[in-house]
Amino acid sequence: MSTVELSERETVNAQVATGRRRINLRGILTHVVLMGFLLVFMFPFYWMLSSAFKPLPDQYAVPIQWWPHNPTFQAFGEVLGLIPSKAIEGRGGVTITQTMLNSAIIAIIFTLGAVFLASLAGFAFAKLRFKGRNALFVFMLATMMIPNSVGLIPNYMIMARFGWINTWLPLIVPGLASAFNVFWMRQYMTTVPDEMIEAAQIDGCGPFGIYWRVVLPVVLPGLAALAIFTFMASWNAFLAPLIYLNDADKYTAPLALSLLNSVVQGQPTPISLVFAASVISILPILLLFLFAQRYFVAGLTAGSIK
Amino acid sequence: MTSTETKLPRTSRYTGYRLWEKAAPYVFVSPFFILFAIFGAFPIVYSLYISFHDWQGLRPGEFIGLQNYRLMLGDPQFHKAMLNTFVVGLGYVPIMILLALGFATILTRKIRFQGVYRLAYFLPVITSLVVVGIVFSFLFGSPYTPLAPLFAALGFQGASMLSNPALIKPAIVLMSLWRWTGYNMMIMLAGLQTIPEELYDAGKIDGTSGIQAFRHITVPLMSRVIAFSAILSTIGTFNLFDEVYMLVGRTGGVGEAGLVTGLLIYRTAFQSYRFGYAASIAYAVAVVIVALSLLQMLVSERTVSE
Numbered sequence: 001m002s003t004v005e006l007s008e009r010e011t012v013n014a015q016v017a018t019g020r021r022r023i024n025l026r027g028i029l030t031h032v033v034l035m036g037f038l039l040v041f042m043f044p045f046y047w048m049l050s051s052a053f054k055p056l057p058d059q060y061a062v063p064i065q066w067w068p069h070n071p072t073f074q075a076f077g078e079v080l081g082l083i084p085s086k087a088i089e090g091r092g093g094v095t096i097t098q099t100m101l102n103s104a105i106i107a108i109i110f111t112l113g114a115v116f117l118a119s120l121a122g123f124a125f126a127k128l129r130f131k132g133r134n135a136l137f138v139f140m141l142a143t144m145m146i147p148n149s150v151g152l153i154p155n156y157m158i159m160a161r162f163g164w165i166n167t168w169l170p171l172i173v174p175g176l177a178s179a180f181n182v183f184w185m186r187q188y189m190t191t192v193p194d195e196m197i198e199a200a201q202i203d204g205c206g207p208f209g210i211y212w213r214v215v216l217p218v219v220l221p222g223l224a225a226l227a228i229f230t231f232m233a234s235w236n237a238f239l240a241p242l243i244y245l246n247d248a249d250k251y252t253a254p255l256a257l258s259l260l261n262s263v264v265q266g267q268p269t270p271i272s273l274v275f276a277a278s279v280i281s282i283l284p285i286l287l288l289f290l291f292a293q294r295y296f297v298a299g300l301t302a303g304s305i306k
Numbered sequence: 307m308t309s310t311e312t313k314l315p316r317t318s319r320y321t322g323y324r325l326w327e328k329a330a331p332y333v334f335v336s337p338f339f340i341l342f343a344i345f346g347a348f349p350i351v352y353s354l355y356i357s358f359h360d361w362q363g364l365r366p367g368e369f370i371g372l373q374n375y376r377l378m379l380g381d382p383q384f385h386k387a388m389l390n391t392f393v394v395g396l397g398y399v400p401i402m403i404l405l406a407l408g409f410a411t412i413l414t415r416k417i418r419f420q421g422v423y424r425l426a427y428f429l430p431v432i433t434s435l436v437v438v439g440i441v442f443s444f445l446f447g448s449p450y451t452p453l454a455p456l457f458a459a460l461g462f463q464g465a466s467m468l469s470n471p472a473l474i475k476p477a478i479v480l481m482s483l484w485r486w487t488g489y490n491m492m493i494m495l496a497g498l499q500t501i502p503e504e505l506y507d508a509g510k511i512d513g514t515s516g517i518q519a520f521r522h523i524t525v526p527l528m529s530r531v532i533a534f535s536a537i538l539s540t541i542g543t544f545n546l547f548d549e550v551y552m553l554v555g556r557t558g559g560v561g562e563a564g565l566v567t568g569l570l571i572y573r574t575a576f577q578s579y580r581f582g583y584a585a586s587i588a589y590a591v592a593v594v595i596v597a598l599s600l601l602q603m604l605v606s607e608r609t610v611s612e
Contacts, residue, residue, distance in 0.1 A: 026516075030412060031419070037409075038426045041484065044441045045429065047452060064452050121338035130331035136339070143346060145599040147545055149571050149588045151349030153356060153581050158344065160364055174345035182338060206323070207330035236434035238548040243576060254436040258552060261440050271444060278437045289432050296432070297492055 052076065052276040059271055075272035079260075079280065087269040091259050092248025096277040099256035100284070102168075106252060107234040110172045114230045115223060117176050122185025123211045127197060137186075140179045156243060170244040171237065171252070181226060188222030189215055225298040232285055253281040353585045361582035374586035384587060386562055387570040390475065394566060395543035397479035398486075403536050405487050410494035411524055424495075428488040435485070439552020442481045443468065446553070468554060471561035478550060478564055485549065486542070490535045497531030498524070530606060537602040541595050547572065567591045 051059065053071040061069075078085035081095030088095065124130070125137055159170045192215050200214045216223065241255040251259065261274050289296050357374055360367035378384050413424055430438065445451050447468035457467065467473040501524065509519045525532070547568035550558075556573055558565025571591070575584035 027417075030417070034409075034412065034419075034423050037405075038423060041426050041430060041488070044438075044445060044484065045433075047445065048437075048441050060450050064450075064454070066452070117338045117341070121335045124331040124334035128331040128334070130328075133331070136335065139347075140342070143350060145596050146350055147541075147588075147592050147595050149545070149568065150353050150585075150592045151346065152571065152588065153575055153585050154349035154352040155345060156575075157352075157364060157581075158349070173341065177338065177341035177344075177346045179342065179346065207327060207334070211334070232432065236436070238434075238436050238551075239572070254434055254548075257434075257436050257440060261443075261552070271448070271450075274440060275444075278440055282433055282437055285432050285434070286429075297428075 048275045049279055052272050052279055054272055056270050056272065075270070075276035076280070079273055079277040085273070087267075087273055088260070090264045090267070091262065091269070092251075094248045094251060094256060096253065096256060096260075096280050098249065099251050099253045100281060102250065103235055103253040104284070106168050106171050107231050110175060110234045111227050111231045113172065113176050114178065114181055115227050118178070118181035118226065119185045119189075119216065119219075119223060120211065121182045122189050123215055125182065125186040126189035127192065127194075127210070127215065128207065140182065144179045144183070152239075152243075159244060165244055166246045166250065167244075168250065171234070171240050175230075175234070178230075181230065184226055185219070185222065188219040192218050221295065221298070224292065224295040228288065228292055228295050231288070235285060257281060353588060356582050357586035357589055359582045361580075361585070363579035363581060367582055370582075374583050375590070377583065378586055378590060383562070383565070383570065384590075387558075387565050387567045390558075390562075390564065391543055391546070391566045393475055394478050394482070394546070395540050397475060398482045399536055399539045399543070401479075402483050402487050402490055402539060403532060405483070406490035406494050406535065407524070407528065407532065409487070409491045410498055411520060413491070414495055414498045424491075427491055430485045430487075431489045431492075433485070435548035436552055438481065438485050439549040442477065442484075442549070443553045446477045446481075469560060471559070471563040474554060474559045474561075474563035478546075478553065478566075481549060481553060482543075482546075486539065490539065493535055494528065494531060497528050501527050533605045534602065537598050537605070541598050544568070544591050544595050 050066075050068055052075050053068040053073070054065065055070055055072050055074065058065050058068065058070060074083065077083035078088060079096045081088075081097055125133060155170070155174055159165055162169075164170050164173075196214055196218070197210055200210050205213065236254060237252070238254045238258070241252045242258070245251055245255060248256070248259065257274070257277055260269050260277055262269075358369060358371060360370045360373075409423075409427060413420055445453055447466050449466060451457075451466070462470065462473065467477045505523050505527075506519055509523060514522070544567055546566045550564055550566055550569060551572070553559075554564035556569060556577065558569050567587070571584055571588050574580050574587060
């Protein structure tokens with residue numbers, strides 16, 4: 001350690017003395033390390049994508065094919081339902097296209113509902129005075145600590161009682177009651193200056209008008225972050241679909257992927273199909289991420305308050 | 307709305323408005339709180355009730371007091387799941403925190419390809435856990451994995467990590483590192499923004515090396531964020547489910563070496579239909595999580611008051 005310190009100090013001194021640049025060995029080393037990790041982080045993606053383009057025999061080629069020698073769109077065609085596929089027929093015959101449509105419908109309804117309910121309640125907590133406000137808020141915060149697994153079984157019983165098993169409702173309705181979402185919106189809305197609200201009140205704006213026309217436009221970034229966060233959570237959800245859905249044509253994309261990855265009558269699905277479907281299923285989130293990176297990071301790291 | 311209001315006599319319109327203003331907060335929070343009561347709060351209480359009963363599936367069971375909990379304390383499978391979860395957590399959390407802090411420290415500076423590195427490290431975070439599980443079950447479990455030469459070089463027998471009970475937990479650790487390091491890096495990057503640049507400048511004038519600055523400036527000032535990340539990740543370990551389910555299956559893999567608490571709760575509830583017993587396990591895990599959350603609050607409060 002001490003030698004490192006010494007040499008560092010020496011180089012600084014040398015730099016000061018000569019006033020010239022040195023060959024930046026440390027900088028190069030940093031990039032080598034960062035690049036190494038980059039390759040490690042990217043490798044699973046690369047392998048998924050490149051294997052999706054390999055025909056079946058090439059999957060087992062010895063030595064390993066590090067890139068597809070005979071690239072084909074066969075696997076993509078099969079999972080999208082453009083080419084008939086035995087593997088998919090044997091697993092409910094549902095294409096990734098349909099399950100992604102299912103996922104999209106669920107995620108969009110869920111996101112709209114969650115954002116609306118959370119912002120409405122968050123607005124009341126942030127900007128309206130009413131009896132029991134603090135008690136309700138503290139109660140809500142306290143439940144945030146308790147993991148979802150505690151409510152798993154009672155929720156299943158409720159869904160059975162409501163006759164909601166094998167429908168999409170259990171994937172949409174309970175999640176709307178997220179205490180975190182309300183907390184998140186409230187935190188954003190407390191930053192809206194009271195003067196703005198008072199001015200709107202003088203202009204004759206009612207409580208809903210203030211929420212809709214004054215506060216919401218100001219907290220749009222917070223709303224966007226929450227929307228992205230909830231959309232992604234819904235799109236990627238696995239446990240709830242696994243528990244509640246029985247019919248393959250109602251499956252969401254993650255559940256369909258897990259079905260596709262299963263062994264049926266001793267036959268595993270060709271891995272190119274599984275990887276092709278996996279790649280397709282992460283595309284919507286990837287695109288969303290590339291277009292709205294800022295909100296994404298805000299929403300995800302703030303999700304860590306949970 | 308306004309046109310009908312103007313037809314009303316002035317006084318009644320005014321009282322109507324006053325009434326709405328009084329009721330509005332309750333109207334705003336009630337859609338959320340009705341759902342929250344049914345799907346959030348009630349299940350927490352009801353789960354405790356169920357855990358005192360011998361509930362099999364949806365069929366109500368007899369009151370058996372603390373018997374489920376007594377059973378749990380003597381259940382080797384429960385011990386195994388708890389231990390596995392702790393081992394996995396201990397295996398990846400410290401390494402991940404170090405890596406995340408290291409990446410963040412380097413990538414907070416303006417260096418070349420800063421954006422590329424950040425993006426590459428963050429991409430696993432937005433990938434669905436099911437896809438993560440699928441890719442890693444291939445990389446760590448398939449005889450055709452591109453990692454086979456590496457495994458052979460390391461002397462792993464059978465060229466597969468997942469067929470060896472001793473290597474299943476390391477596999478989960480590596481998968482978790484891959485998936486969550488970027489997430490914690492983002493939290494650390496946000497935390498580093500709060501350290502004033504002048505401190506590093508002052509250090510430079512005193513001839514402090516990069517490593518010294520990291521040890522004596524970054525780490526102490528980031529201690530709150532580090533604790534936050536560490537505790538949050540430990541909590542996350544007790545919620546592991548999707549990716550482990552995909553990696554080792556619902557049984558937990560060979561020798562149940564990958565049986566984590568999330569899998570155990572799922573299996574007990576939805577494979578064995580022992581709802582009462584599963585509820586008691588969920589509660590036991592929740593006690594650990596709530597304790598960790600309280601620790602988290604304690605840590606952040608203490609450092610804030612400093």
